[in-house]
Amino acid sequence: MIKIREMFKIIKKIIMEKPKKLLLVGGGHAHIFLIKQFALKPIPGVDLFLVSDSNYQYYSGMAAGYVEGIYGLEEISFDLRKMCRHSGVEFIKGRVTGIDAQNRCVTLESDEIVPFDILSLDTGSDMAGGNVQGVVEFAWCIKPLGNLIALRKNFIGLTAYESQVVIAGAGAAGIEMAFALKALSDIMKKNIEITLAHSGNLILKGYHENVREKTMRKLNRDKIKVLSNHKISSILEKDIFMESGKQINYDFLIWAAGPKANPLYKSSGFSVDKDGYMIVNSYLQSVDYDFIFGAGDCISFSEFAYVKKVGVYAIREAPYLYGNLLRFIRNEGLQRYIPQKNYLAIISAGEKQAIMQYQGMAISGGMSYKLKGFIDCRFMKKFKFY
Ligand SMILES: Cc1cc2nc3c(=O)[nH]c(=O)nc-3n(C[C@H](O)[C@H](O)[C@H](O)COP(=O)(O)OP(=O)(O)OC[C@H]3O[C@@H](n4cnc5c(N)ncnc54)[C@H](O)[C@@H]3O)c2cc1C
DSSP states (O other), X not given: OHHHHHHHHHHHHHHHOOOEEEEEESOOHHHHHHHHHHHHSOOTTEEEEEEESSSEEEOGGGHHHHHHTSSOHHHHEEEHHHHHHHHTEEEEEOOEEEEETTTTEEEETTSOEEEOSEEEEOOOOEETTTTSBTHHHHOEEOOSTTHHXXXXXXXXXXXXXXXXXXXXXXXXXXXXXXXXXXHHHHHTTOEEEEXXXXXXXXXXXXXXXXXXXXXXXXXXXXXXXEEOSOOEEEEOSSEEEETTSOEEEOSEEEEOOOEEOOTHHHHTTOOBOTTSOEEEOTTSBBSSOTTEEEOGGGEEESSOTTOOSSHHHHHHHHHHHHHHHHHHHTTOOOOOOOOOSOOOEEEEOSXXXXXXXXXXXXXXXXXXXXXXXXXXXXXXXXXXXX
């Protein structure tokens, strides 16, 4: 008798149990992988949602190629709405401004509340230096990458034959932009002077010395000026003021000052590292809440301090994120992810040239660019399944 009652209870539980809500925030690299997996293999008993502040996700590896004119916008972008439609994921357009882990919901900028049972975060990073006076009003910020559409259009629209272009930041992104704009200005047959201004004493911080040397040689060949130890303190319509007291003029200013943490994690009460990135364990799981996971630039590993804010890691983490979300839903043991220390980095140097770094080796030229093009196009082809 008791057994039959127990059985009814179990059957009732199965029938009545609501599907679990898996909410993805941000359409970053790892989530692109997840959305494709959902298209290939739907997860029974799970409702899927994606909140993204943009309908499109742009692939940063091809961003410089787009600015230069090698790739069209369609070639470097994922249509998130379409991807979601083909994968049974409900797309919600909005920017998440708060995460309430206790009540398992997120708040959007529009004040809409989106509930979840399990949350996965892949929101990337913001651009540093946005608080420098005048940046918002006068500079073209390269992040979010969607900004590159207007940046390119306005650069092409520069009317003066001789224009001064300044790029703030000499990391890989700033350098790639400098080379791309130089190549584009040659196509436009304009005499555009490009200057890279940055606060450090060396370009390409974190790269090998021989990569830096090859890059400096190409910058010199392209007549791109480098101003090291020049920290920008404020900007007016045509003038840039440095902390040193120096002042330079510009007609077009690009802001490429490197990554900065999204304030969302700190303000939502998560454990964050010294820079404000959400701390996760080696299962890509928040150290505060076991039902919250993350990947890409927005996370910081409690164990692996060497992981950099580059897309390579977001891509490598994706299958682990996917696997661990499934395992968590099924109450199975999670799989440990150990990030690699070495990875191939290829900096686009304009005119279908690139500088490649792998384990201390630096190779520059057309072959490096071909390899970069092959890897980037393969990535787009693999995930543009819709
Ligand atoms: C110009 C440039 C070139 C680069 N080139 C390379 C390269 O060649 N190789 C490389 O490895 N790395 C490169 N990087 C670094 C690389 O772009 C990042 O490391 C990578 O994009 C991080 O991926 P992600 O998945 O963490 O997030 P992202 O790709 O940044 O995606 C995050 C997404 O989340 C959305 N989002 C953010 N906040 C919210 C929110 N609150 N609510 C909703 N949605 C939100 C964003 O709009 C975005 O679509 C480059 C960066 C730049 C700027």
